[in-house]
Amino acid sequence: MLQSPLREHSRVLGLGAYRPDVIVTNDDVCQWIESSDEWIRQRTGIVTRHRAKADVSVVDMAEGAAREALQQAGIEGSQLGAVIVSTVTHPYATPSAATALADRLGATPAPAFDISAACAGYCYGIAQGDALVRAGSADYVLVVGAEKLSDFIDNTERSMSFLLGDGAGAVVIGPSDIPGISPSVWGSDGSKWDVIGMTHSMLEVRDLSLAAESVGSLTSAAKDREDDNAKLWPTLRQDGPSVFRWAVWEMAKTAKRALEAAGVQPEDLAAFVPHQANMRIIDEMVKQLKLPENVAVARDIADAGNTSAASVPLAMHRLLQENPQLSGGLALQIGFGAGLVFGAQVIVLP
Amino acid sequence: MASNEEILAGLAEIVNEETGLAPEAVELDKSFTDDLDIDSISMMTIVVNAEEKFGVRIPDEEVKNLKTVGDAVDYIAKAQA
Numbered sequence: 305m306l307q308s309p310l311r312e313h314s315r316v317l318g319l320g321a322y323r324p325d326v327i328v329t330n331d332d333v334c335q336w337i338e339s340s341d342e343w344i345r346q347r348t349g350i351v352t353r354h355r356a357k358a359d360v361s362v363v364d365m366a367e368g369a370a371r372e373a374l375q376q377a378g379i380e381g382s383q384l385g386a387v388i389v390s391t392v393t394h395p396y397a398t399p400s401a402a403t404a405l406a407d408r409l410g411a412t413p414a415p416a417f418d419i420s421a422a423c424a425g426y427c428y429g430i431a432q433g434d435a436l437v438r439a440g441s442a443d444y445v446l447v448v449g450a451e452k453l454s455d456f457i458d459n460t461e462r463s464m465s466f467l468l469g470d471g472a473g474a475v476v477i478g479p480s481d482i483p484g485i486s487p488s489v490w491g492s493d494g495s496k497w498d499v500i501g502m503t504h505s506m507l508e509v510r511d512l513s514l515a516a517e518s519v520g521s522l523t524s525a526a527k528d529r530e531d532d533n534a535k536l537w538p539t540l541r542q543d544g545p546s547v548f549r550w551a552v553w554e555m556a557k558t559a560k561r562a563l564e565a566a567g568v569q570p571e572d573l574a575a576f577v578p579h580q581a582n583m584r585i586i587d588e589m590v591k592q593l594k595l596p597e598n599v600a601v602a603r604d605i606a607d608a609g610n611t612s613a614a615s616v617p618l619a620m621h622r623l624l625q626e627n628p629q630l631s632g633g634l635a636l637q638i639g640f641g642a643g644l645v646f647g648a649q650v651i652v653l654p
Numbered sequence: 655m656a657s658n659e660e661i662l663a664g665l666a667e668i669v670n671e672e673t674g675l676a677p678e679a680v681e682l683d684k685s686f687t688d689d690l691d692i693d694s695i696s697m698m699t700i701v702v703n704a705e706e707k708f709g710v711r712i713p714d715e716e717v718k719n720l721k722t723v724g725d726a727v728d729y730i731a732k733a734q735a
Contacts, residue, residue: 347693416708529670543714544694545698545714546696546714548694549698549701549714582695
């Protein structure tokens, strides 16, 4: 019996982004919740978020980002040995977004699958892409974070919806002569399963819609269930303060462990690219990590909002567009979110 | 183990660092939200810094019971005992 020959190193060869073109301002948000532009900026750092039109899907956005990443990597879709899409907003439990994307890119019959790791999904994908390339299972792996969160929000709720945007970011991982992706520090904590997530499951959607059909209206069906606020469509919610505490203090420890695993000191970094959840989380993490001032910190959240799995590659893309001299430098990236899940690596910037 | 006065002074220092409020404004009967205008996110930063300073553990579910500065001082004093 044979096993794949191992490769020593892998790295990110190309990066791409897709930003949908509907811009939602804080003033727009204030039509739905009682707030103000100033309050939202102060508390979250968000000025606008990009959202996709009804006819733009998760796969469409993933394709836009993937084509740019392939071009930068200098490879064709047919050379991909695997396609991984991280998303929690592809609206089909099956089939996956990844198979449709692979086919559009000319990658068929490459293995293709989605992963559900919310805001850590991109870093989870990097862990898998790196492992597949180094294990000799694939020459090139496409990793995409793509989200259309606007399909799963309730504009009138205050815990989360106003933070969220849509978009996609993609990278191609391939063989390298030098170390390009550090060991992944990744994990989960299911004891905090309920601090971020959907209001209810698809089974409840089924039961509530059946009940509404038989009693004539959703309102009466909700009343029968003693739930005055029942809404048919599940949307995202979070316990903000608990998430904030975990995101800053636990994730700062995770980020430090990633630096240790990489054998890298904070002063060796060119950039820090954390998940874009809230500017206050980013600021507090920078403080906890004691990053020197010359480390560029990605703050894409101001324009893009929180785009879950897409946020790290989108933020990295902007950072490199605005600071092309960072290319080739080391970036610490970290994703964290619903599950709870987390993942972090140091990578060589493409 | 710190006295209640010492806990109050330490807490006032932490609140000052997070919000810029004068330490003498941090009095036992003041409500964190209504009087000191501290939001839930800043409150978490204050709680984590207080845990570190006083060597106690304040779980997430306890934080919402800490309505006034006095509540926090009492909780920390008990947790230290």
